[in-house]
Amino acid sequence: MAGMSGVAGNVAMAGCIGGIIKSWTANFTRATTDITGFTNATRNRAIGISDVTGSLTGSIDDSALLMPLIGIASTSATSPVSLTLTAQGGNTIAFLALIDSVTLGVAVDGEATFSCNYAIASTATAYTSAVTTTVWA
Amino acid sequence: MSQVILTTIYNKLLSVQTLGSLYLSVGGRIYQLEGPQGSTMPLLVYAISNEDTTTFMTSAAQSMHTLDCAFTFYFKPDSSVVTAMASEALLFSLLHKASMTPSDVSYSTIESICTSRGVPTINVDSIVIDTTYRIFATKQS
Numbered sequence: 132m133a134g135m136s137g138v139a140g141n142v143a144m145a146g147c148i149g150g151i152i153k154s155w156t157a158n159f160t161r162a163t164t165d166i167t168g169f170t171n172a173t174r175n176r177a178i179g180i181s182d183v184t185g186s187l188t189g190s191i192d193d194s195a196l197l198m199p200l201i202g203i204a205s206t207s208a209t210s211p212v213s214l215t216l217t218a219q220g221g222n223t224i225a226f227l228a229l230i231d232s233v234t235l236g237v238a239v240d241g242e243a244t245f246s247c248n249y250a251i252a253s254t255a256t257a258y259t260s261a262v263t264t265t266v267w268a
Numbered sequence: 269m270s271q272v273i274l275t276t277i278y279n280k281l282l283s284v285q286t287l288g289s290l291y292l293s294v295g296g297r298i299y300q301l302e303g304p305q306g307s308t309m310p311l312l313v314y315a316i317s318n319e320d321t322t323t324f325m326t327s328a329a330q331s332m333h334t335l336d337c338a339f340t341f342y343f344k345p346d347s348s349v350v351t352a353m354a355s356e357a358l359l360f361s362l363l364h365k366a367s368m369t370p371s372d373v374s375y376s377t378i379e380s381i382c383t384s385r386g387v388p389t390i391n392v393d394s395i396v397i398d399t400t401y402r403i404f405a406t407k408q409s
Binding site for chain 2: 137138139140141142151152153189190192217220239240241242
């Protein structure tokens with residue numbers, strides 16, 4: 132057991148961006164509904180289904196690899212991609228996701244950057260099928 | 269900060285040595301950090317004043333380096349200010365929006381832009397012009 136930095140992190144996205152990633156985030160959320168009864172002593176809640184959203188940031192390089200990423204954000208691309216987020220070798224999270232926004236930034240006095248947001252898009256009937264992890268399972 | 273980048277800048281400064289060049293306008297006296305003791309003016313001294321390294325995650329084969337490079341011209345106080353400014357203009361034409369050939373193949377690109385051209389000032393016994401350039405370099409691992 133050991134702490135980790137992001138040095139050995141990575142993002143793999145089928146047919147899309149390569150290895151110019153600076154950071155990624157994954158936000159796991161579940162909505163809750165208040166189902167407190169009249170006789171309950173405390174609040175009672177029911178848990179909703181899981182959601183995963185997050186973001187990627189990196190630099191634009193001059194390869195063609197980035198362009199499909201832009202395509203995914205367009206209306207012509209509607210299928211989710213297989214997204215694998217790596218914290219370090221062996222510690223990964225994988226699921227199908229849709230890229231719902233991409234921001235490109237180019238400044239004359241700095242590097243050319245991009246960021247994009249994604250959200251899980253899965254038809255799996257079990258969470259463990261929708262989101263697969265290694266080590267952290 | 270990379271020796272390759274410093275060498276590349278130096279090579280660029282010396283790349284043109286014909287009549288009317290920056291090199292000849294300072295009598296070939298171009299130095300890093302500081303000029304030698306007793307050096308005569310005019311001269312040009314440059315130094316890296318800031319360096320940022322951008323690292324990417326593990327599968328990336330490159331890193332990006334952004335440097336600020338400060339150039340200082342020294343001219344004799346009895347020189348014409350116009351002469352000093354002409355020398356600075358030669359540096360501007362050489363480095364502003366310039367793409368340089370890296371001195372080592374481990375770097376794929378080195379580019380520069382001017383971020384401050386400065387103005388002539390009197391500093392004790394010399395006319396001084398400080399000017400700053402931002403250097404962008406991509407290193408392949």
